[in-house]
Amino acid sequence: MSQAPAAPVAHPPLPLPQALAYMGASVVLALSQGLGQGFVSANIPQTAGDLGITTTQASWLMAAYMIPRASLPLLLIKIRTQYGLRRFAEVGIIAYVVVAFASVWISDFRSAVVVQTLSGAAAAPLSTLAFMYMLEPLSPQWKMRLGLPAAMAVMMAGPTLARVVSPALIGDGGLTWVHLTALGMAMVSLMLVFRLPLRPVPHMKVIQPLDFLSFLLIGVGFAGLTIGFVMGPIHYWSDAPWIGVLLAVSVAALAMAVAVELNRAAPLLDIRWLASPAMLHLTATLFLFRLILSEQSAGAPRMFQMLGVAPAQMTGLFAIIVGASLLGGLACVAWIRPDRVPVLHLAALLLIALGAFMDAHSTVDTRPEQMIVSQALIGFAGMLFLPPAMMAGLVSALARGPQYLLSFVIVFISTQSLGGVLGSGLFTTLINHRQAAHYATLTEQLAATDAPTAQAITGRMAALASQIPDAATRRLQAVGQIAQDASAQATVMAYNDAYLLTAGIALAAAAALILHMLRDRLALRMTPPTEPDTTP
Template sequence: MSDQPAQPPRPDFVPKPPLLAAAYIFASAFIALSQSLGQGFLSANTQTLGGELGATQTETMWLMVVFMAPRAVMPLMLIKIRMQFGLRRFAEISIVIYAIVALISLLAGDLRSALATELLSGISAAPLSTLAFLYMLEPLPPEKKLTVGLPMALTFISLGTPLARAINPLIMFDGSWTNVLMLKLGMSMVCLFLVYRLPLVSGPTMKVIKGMDLTSFALIAASFSGFVACFTTGATYWWLQTPWVGQLMAGSLVALVVALVIELQRKEPLIDVRWLLSPAMLHLTAALLIFRFILAEQSAGAPGLFQTLGFSQDQMAPLFWWITLGTFAGGAACALVLRPDRVPMIHIGALLLIAAGAGMDAHSNMTVSPRDMFLSQSLIAFASMMFLPSAMANGLLTALQKGPTYLLSFIIIFLSSQILGGTIGAGLFRTFTAARTTAHTEWIKEQLATGDPLVSARIAQYMSQLSGSLVDTVQLKTQAVVQLSTVVTRQATVAAYNDVYTAICFIALAALAMLLGHLLLNTLRAWMADPAPAAQ
């Protein structure tokens, strides 16, 4: 990347008046919440949208696919677009498109139109993460941008998903998706006002987009979109029973390999593949992906368990208020303690909290309720916001040490790994849960053999409970068997989620062991190198 043109110099920092600085921070928080609430509401209501759109639950899952796919791939071009066309123009055009799409979304009345509008929503929402970062960093002095601005921007970006589930019963009080669309439209109008009223300082522009950038972008976009589709729907269609899932996965891998080969041959690549394949960046990327897989427990774990057990959105809302509180507290704590030399200790603490939270959840039983996971899920949410900002700050420092041109490659890998990694993690979580549920169900049914006196006694107990409403003996026994089957399914589901929570606990502990080993190795190397200069 040494052949690339130098970055244009940024204007010197000029402190803003306190009220104006607070306005920029508020704009950052509001823009971040506007984007993440949209994703959170869609995730929370995917199963209930079918009735309004005249589609099945399986079909409505594709709404999540078309919304998330652009968000995974758009970071590839957004940074260069901002550099070429200017920060202010980038912000204004992005927010206008977002507001227009929010208005168009009100016209969707069936699955096809909803898919089209959600695709546009995903494309138009992708720049909002960048805008949230820029507005948070704008009023802060240089020494506070990484240690305070970065954690707070990431916190508000992450806050929307649990907050959407917490307030979903209030917004969807009559079950109409139009309520959510109206809220998104209103928030987009406020974002539009904030962006035009609070302009960002824009530096010089430069031509950075090349013709081959578009080719590489198209290939990587096709690849990432395929991965999002496979891991979002694979657990539902089931991997081994639907040929197109495997074919799409193979095609996505081929497209990614071709894109990487093209990038390796370019003098001015879209992303510096060689640097990203260096040991330090591979270590950071692996850590980010592992952490996103672990955090899938919060996005696909607790909600999936309680939905399967029949809990309503109202009953689950208090749990997500606690997760929201834990997320905010974690971001605030990270902003207070974050320094480059403290990053390893922050990661150790985060992994310990995740292991503790997952370990607590792994002991759930058939009477588990959202209240039982208030503490454990809050710990995991707190840990997530301790880990992510510190990891991103560490990566940014590594990139800046190599030179400003490496910043683009790191931001791409960070944003894409978070979105794509989260989608893959949630897909693997659902797949493993489904497989373990089937295994536990079969095992329980084997134990409940027809001639087993315990089974007969349990059926007799259910028949006695139902005897007041049913008279026919055959119907009584049939209903009793149905009740027993329901209990078996519930028990198998809880056992499967316990297995997943246990696995996440062990993964967190394994990651902790590797981190401690890495730190110990670095300490030994430093200790062995110290005496050499003294001896001379």
């Protein structure tokens, strides 16, 4: 039987110059991980063209990257505890550099899938290292107040920043400069990890043989969910029976993992604690928030892509989102307190509802400049929500003992990694369904015998007269243009529906939070005051 993890060692804070160096290393590590993930998700069409494959095949690269990112952290904390921080950091960063170097030589689809899977596995320790390097030089009271929001702000900004720099890196040369940039960031990270070693903590033998069985089952479950929700909207679920089989296998694997963990004396996950009302509430909160944040990751960028807006035209919008996220992190540094968590969450939900409601008035003529304010509000709100939620979870876990830290970290990572994938999949599925419904309605209204439609066809034919002499061909071209316009209009209407639904969910969550806060305040007032002890 393994020993329980020891309590964290309280190292004294480092001098200011050294502290700034460690915090700078944290920023580089977080950006390396965030840019690596963002380069995959932001450049799916470009990757497809570079490898000579379809965008559907290229979507497998995103699934391959996310599978180890979601499941590998299960073992990383135990590996770190058993083998030491320094060895963990050095082996992790060397693996990341090796994989980044291999990505430069990707030449076909199979090698790309293998390398992206290895990239996701190698990137998994980087988020942990970014946190540790940000917290390492700080005193205990500043670890939560400054270190946690700062690390999360940079990590959340990384994938969006990738959309800012990708168009300039791609240019006319394919993805070569993208891969070289990732390799350069990895090599700088390697230098920083070896130049600025983390201070050691006591080693403990915590890994048990049954941990690998639990990890295998949970990994299979997470992998199936990731693949299902990445590929499901593309194949539209019911058109691909294998997706249903895969999801069923995933649920069965997770159920088996729960059964194994419930019958262990020293489980990898404390299922009973995770199933407590407080932890279920926190898990649901994190998951719900990740779902509604899909409005930003799977909403505006894809809508503009469908409207023919080039990636280079969206860089200004994404730069503003990055800036708003960093400002949200600074706001958290100023305002974050354990007793202010509900207020910060309420403010975040209201800002998201406002931003999504503003986006719900989009038209086919909407361009990135018109969404700057709304998307900045959502980016700012993201940083008002996640650090306080993580702080509340960490405080709750550490109050019960260091051995509960692993269970909370897995909840947080799974809700963020899996929640992002599931949220994007559900958001895209809703868009596909509503787009089909709106397009069917619009095409019914565009009967050729209808006077406005006939007038529109005549006008288009007149505009094409100088280019296409044949009248029949000209008419087909005009009808095709009108159908294309109807498709674009249906797409925007579908996104507006999704934005409005997001705003409604955020408002409903805010209303539930207000009721919860009122209940807590009422319970506090009804609690009789404690009599002071006057015994001599």
